[in-house]
Amino acid sequence: MLDELLALGDTVIAKAKPGEQIEAIVVNERDTEVRVFEGDVESFTSATSQGIGVRVISDQRQGFAWAGSLDPDVVATTLAEARDNATFGSVDPDLAVAEPDGVPMAELDLYNEAVVNFATDDKIALALDLERMAGEGDPRVMLVESSDYADSVSEAAVVTTSGIRIGGRDSGSYVSATVIAGGDDETQIGFGYSVGRDPNLLDLDKASSMAVERSTRLLGAVKPETGRMIVVLDPMVTAQFIGIIGSTLSGEALLKGRSLFAERLGEQVASPLISLVDDPTNPQAFTASEADGEGLATRRKMLIDNGTLSTFVHNSYTARRLGTASTGNAVRGFTSTPSVGTIALSLTPGDRNQADLIADIDDGVLIQGVSGLHSGVNPVSGDFSTGADGLRIRNGELAEPLREFTIGSTLQRMLLDVIEVGGDLDWLPSSAAGLSLVVGDVTLSGA
Amino acid sequence: MIDQAVLEETLATATQRGGEFAEVFVEDRLSSGALLDDDRVEELTSGRSRGAGIRVLVGESTGFAHTADLSEAGLAAAAKAAADAARDGNGGVRTVDLSSTTVASPSPIQIFPEDVAKQRKVELLQVANEAARGVGDAISQVAVGYGDVRRRIQIANSDGLLTGDDQVKTRFSVSCVAVGDAGMQTGRESVGHTMGFELFDQYDVTELAAKAANRAITKLNARPAPSGAVTTVIGKGGGGVLFHEACGHGLEADHVHKQATVFAGRVGELVASPLVTLIDDGTMSHEWGAYAIDDEGRPAQRNVLIEDGILLDFMWDELSARRDGRPSSGNGRRQSYKYLPMVRMTNTYIANGETDPGDIIADTDSGIFVAQLGGGQVNTVTGDFVFGMTEAYLIENGEITEPIREGNLIGNGPEVLTSIDALGNDFEMGSPGTCGKDGQGVPVGDGTPTLRVPALTVGGTAA
Numbered sequence: 001m002l003d004e005l006l007a008l009g010d011t012v013i014a015k016a017k018p019g020e021q022i023e024a025i026v027v028n029e030r031d032t033e034v035r036v037f038e039g040d041v042e043s044f045t046s047a048t049s050q051g052i053g054v055r056v057i058s059d060q061r062q063g064f065a066w067a068g069s070l071d072p073d074v075v076a077t078t079l080a081e082a083r084d085n086a087t088f089g090s091v092d093p094d095l096a097v098a099e100p101d102g103v104p105m106a107e108l109d110l111y112n113e114a115v116v117n118f119a120t121d122d123k124i125a126l127a128l129d130l131e132r133m134a135g136e137g138d139p140r141v142m143l144v145e146s147s148d149y150a151d152s153v154s155e156a157a158v159v160t161t162s163g164i165r166i167g168g169r170d171s172g173s174y175v176s177a178t179v180i181a182g183g184d185d186e187t188q189i190g191f192g193y194s195v196g197r198d199p200n201l202l203d204l205d206k207a208s209s210m211a212v213e214r215s216t217r218l219l220g221a222v223k224p225e226t227g228r229m230i231v232v233l234d235p236m237v238t239a240q241f242i243g244i245i246g247s248t249l250s251g252e253a254l255l256k257g258r259s260l261f262a263e264r265l266g267e268q269v270a271s272p273l274i275s276l277v278d279d280p281t282n283p284q285a286f287t288a289s290e291a292d293g294e295g296l297a298t299r300r301k302m303l304i305d306n307g308t309l310s311t312f313v314h315n316s317y318t319a320r321r322l323g324t325a326s327t328g329n330a331v332r333g334f335t336s337t338p339s340v341g342t343i344a345l346s347l348t349p350g351d352r353n354q355a356d357l358i359a360d361i362d363d364g365v366l367i368q369g370v371s372g373l374h375s376g377v378n379p380v381s382g383d384f385s386t387g388a389d390g391l392r393i394r395n396g397e398l399a400e401p402l403r404e405f406t407i408g409s410t411l412q413r414m415l416l417d418v419i420e421v422g423g424d425l426d427w428l429p430s431s432a433a434g435l436s437l438v439v440g441d442v443t444l445s446g447a
Numbered sequence: 448m449i450d451q452a453v454l455e456e457t458l459a460t461a462t463q464r465g466g467e468f469a470e471v472f473v474e475d476r477l478s479s480g481a482l483l484d485d486d487r488v489e490e491l492t493s494g495r496s497r498g499a500g501i502r503v504l505v506g507e508s509t510g511f512a513h514t515a516d517l518s519e520a521g522l523a524a525a526a527k528a529a530a531d532a533a534r535d536g537n538g539g540v541r542t543v544d545l546s547s548t549t550v551a552s553p554s555p556i557q558i559f560p561e562d563v564a565k566q567r568k569v570e571l572l573q574v575a576n577e578a579a580r581g582v583g584d585a586i587s588q589v590a591v592g593y594g595d596v597r598r599r600i601q602i603a604n605s606d607g608l609l610t611g612d613d614q615v616k617t618r619f620s621v622s623c624v625a626v627g628d629a630g631m632q633t634g635r636e637s638v639g640h641t642m643g644f645e646l647f648d649q650y651d652v653t654e655l656a657a658k659a660a661n662r663a664i665t666k667l668n669a670r671p672a673p674s675g676a677v678t679t680v681i682g683k684g685g686g687g688v689l690f691h692e693a694c695g696h697g698l699e700a701d702h703v704h705k706q707a708t709v710f711a712g713r714v715g716e717l718v719a720s721p722l723v724t725l726i727d728d729g730t731m732s733h734e735w736g737a738y739a740i741d742d743e744g745r746p747a748q749r750n751v752l753i754e755d756g757i758l759l760d761f762m763w764d765e766l767s768a769r770r771d772g773r774p775s776s777g778n779g780r781r782q783s784y785k786y787l788p789m790v791r792m793t794n795t796y797i798a799n800g801e802t803d804p805g806d807i808i809a810d811t812d813s814g815i816f817v818a819q820l821g822g823g824q825v826n827t828v829t830g831d832f833v834f835g836m837t838e839a840y841l842i843e844n845g846e847i848t849e850p851i852r853e854g855n856l857i858g859n860g861p862e863v864l865t866s867i868d869a870l871g872n873d874f875e876m877g878s879p880g881t882c883g884k885d886g887q888g889v890p891v892g893d894g895t896p897t898l899r900v901p902a903l904t905v906g907g908t909a910a
Contacts, residue, residue, distance in 0.1 A: 375835025406906025
């Protein structure tokens with residue numbers, strides 16, 4: 001299939017007129033998804049999706065069009081639309097498709113045939129087993145609201161008139177369970193998962209025990225008093241936090257005056273404990289990839305090095321505008337032009353596990369989950385405020401569960417207020433890895 | 448879009464291995480967008496997505512497949528895949544006779560987006576950009592976005608239903624950054640309606656731009672928001688997000704079925720202040736969440752969910768309604784043909800009250816006034832919800848005083864609903880929203896008059 005996608009890209013760029021630059025991204029994806037409920041299959045979805053995105057740069061103007069079909073007629077119309085759209089863009093001499101930059105592509109093993117060969121009955125069995133295990137995981141579990149298995153195989157090609165012609169494919173599978181625990185007076189919900197490129201290696205024990213623990217340990221939660229506090233961010237929360245930090249380090253935010261870290265290169269912006277890396281060439285990362293959205297090789301970059309801001313990330317356009325080189329950070333799907341973003345973030349881990357971190361804290365809160373990050377955090381101003389639940393830490397041990405409170409600070413302060421980085425690095429199903437992070441002096445708003 | 452005979456054949460294929468219900472959902476979506484940022488018209492984008500989703504119900508199981516291939520063979524292959532996925536042993540030949548019905552759209556379109564010259568759309572962006580930058584030197588960056596979508600759908604099912612809808616939406620947004628001594632702040636304003644380019648007969652883009660710019664500039668002087676429980680007055684319009692999160696999701700029948708909501712089993716009970724009448728209304732003409740039929744072919748309805756504080760009913764899609772032996776309430780929606788439908792809100796709002804909004808402020812000794820809300824999120828199992836405040840002020844001695852910085856508010860749905868102690872007479876619908884649930888986003892509207900909650904927890908940083 002990949003050869004067909006590349007060949008289709010070839011036919012599109014072959015239609016370039018003199019002086020015209022064209023980039024085609026062509027995608028094919030196969031998915032299955034099984035959801036079970038109370039011992040039966042609730043839904044089973046199987047599907048193949050395809051699409052193409054065409055970017056045209058002509059007379060220093062850019063236009064784009066996409067379609068969810070690879071029919072030749074549709075592809076021709078898409079190219080014509082992109083061409084027409086280009087006539088309405090502003091003149092910008094820096095517009096161009098990416099040029100090959102000679103950086104070699106990492107060879108990553110992101111595709112596993114096991115996903116394709118995994119039998120339908122086995123997929124259903126995994127979801128059913130997970131449901132049963134989660135249901136039996138604790139007497140306080142009332143209901144397994146959903147238990148899912150999902151997998152996908154995706155292939156993508158990028159072909160440009162500048163000589164880029166690359167294709168890649170990857171596979172993934174995951175299981176997840178959502179558990180409701182409690183009784184008549186009170187219920188709590190918890191989520192657990194396991195993810196991997198080979199479905200035979202999915203860890204149902206981990207997924208079920210995680211969902212059970214996260215729901216049951218919140219039973220009896222109370223609203224805490226307002227005050228300033230040391231917090232320990234659970235790995236899933238840390239991943240979301242560093243994802244937001246990553247968005248402030250995009251070359252696009254920098255170029256357009258929307259980065260709160262503009263003018264801070266080379267300065268200390270975080271605790272010396274913080275080393276933030278974006279490394280899509282690490283095959284352990286869920287979002288590892290060999291090429292970025294413009295077809296350039298991805299690469300490893302230290303964004304914050306022992307607390308010092310060391311680089312922003314760029315695609316070819318923001319790099320050109322700012323007189324630097326692309327860092328291979330064009331991100332996009334086939335329905336959009338390449339923007340800029342981090343791809344696979346992680347913090348350099350410390351030495352100690354979460355229990356050891358907690359053991360040193362007399363009075364604090366473990367933040368198990370956050371909600372409303374999209375509405376309460378402003379990556380331009382740095383204001384940070386999010387709903388949260390978790391557990392009180394007293395005298396080095398987890399104590400009563402807490403709910404209906406918020407934690408607030410600014411992104412700038414939180415980075416500086418990091419007290420310790422945990423050693424419990426976990427490659428989550430997201431574009432950022434998690435680990436436990438201890439942050440001092442966060443405002444906790446409750447009763 | 449697809450011939451009746453082909454749809455009948457597809458439904459026959461879908462039910463060849465058995466099943467109580469089968470459905471073909473066909474969608475053809477044309478979209479266009481234009482973005483101006485950093486003083487440049489960065490791009491015009493056109494998108495086309497067309498395909499069909501086919502589902503087969505067997506007992507409590509649903510088999511689903513989708514395809515972008517709308518040929519007879521493509522539909523047959525998807526129908527077979529859906530039938531295989533549902534896996535019923537009790538097959539047989541089944542014929543379906545479709546009878547076509549049409550439902551009048553609550554949102555007739557005057558100017559279809561494809562009939563508007565692209566240059567007109569670009570000009571709107573430029574006008575708004577200049578207007579925003581003209582508001583003051585503090586405005587350092589402006590992004591302006593235009594978008595339209597025309598979504599034609601067709602639904603046929605094994606009950607013999609054949610129907611369709613033509614939905615057009617147009618939106619416009621302005622986002623500004625202002626720079627001051629204490630850093631950067633942002634301001635945003637957006638409008639969107641289920642209508643065509645006539646949207647711009649209703650709205651002046653220079654006014655929208657000025658609102659966004661002024662919002663950013665105002666916040667430059669904002670103080671850190673208070674933290675802890677404070678009396679909160681929610682402004683008219685966008686404050687409807689509060690109810691979308693505080694109880695809307697909890698009133699979706701699929702959550703009720705799985706006991707995943709605090710409102711399960713409470714129909715007929717007082718669940719809110721007697722001031723509160725909550726309505727979900729897909730028929731609201733030209734509102735962002737309006738349609739003639741839902742994505743299962745059922746006519747949109749005006750559903751009174753809570754009346755004078757008493758819970759009357761939940762919202763239902765086909766699947767949850769079948770399970771309970773009652774009709775759907777027209778709330779079955781999906782992001783696209785690639786997804787199964789679910790129970791979703793449409794336009795959710797609180798009916799008007801009787802109090803002058805000025806009196807509500809004057810009657811509040813100290814607290815905050817939230818003029819614009821961001822998005823929110825709810826845990827339907829506990830009822831705890833959050834929503835962001837993107838424009839807010841302190842209330843001191845009955846007067847709105849200084850602006851405060853952004854943050855989230857958190858509350859518990861059932862507690863907040865019962866505690867509302869003042870409701871204004873200034874009802875308005877808010878900005879267009881996208882509601883996310885189980886990975887699917889759909890357009891929704893919400894609205895409210897000014898109202899007061901005696902205690903919401905504000906997630907600020909001020910002690």
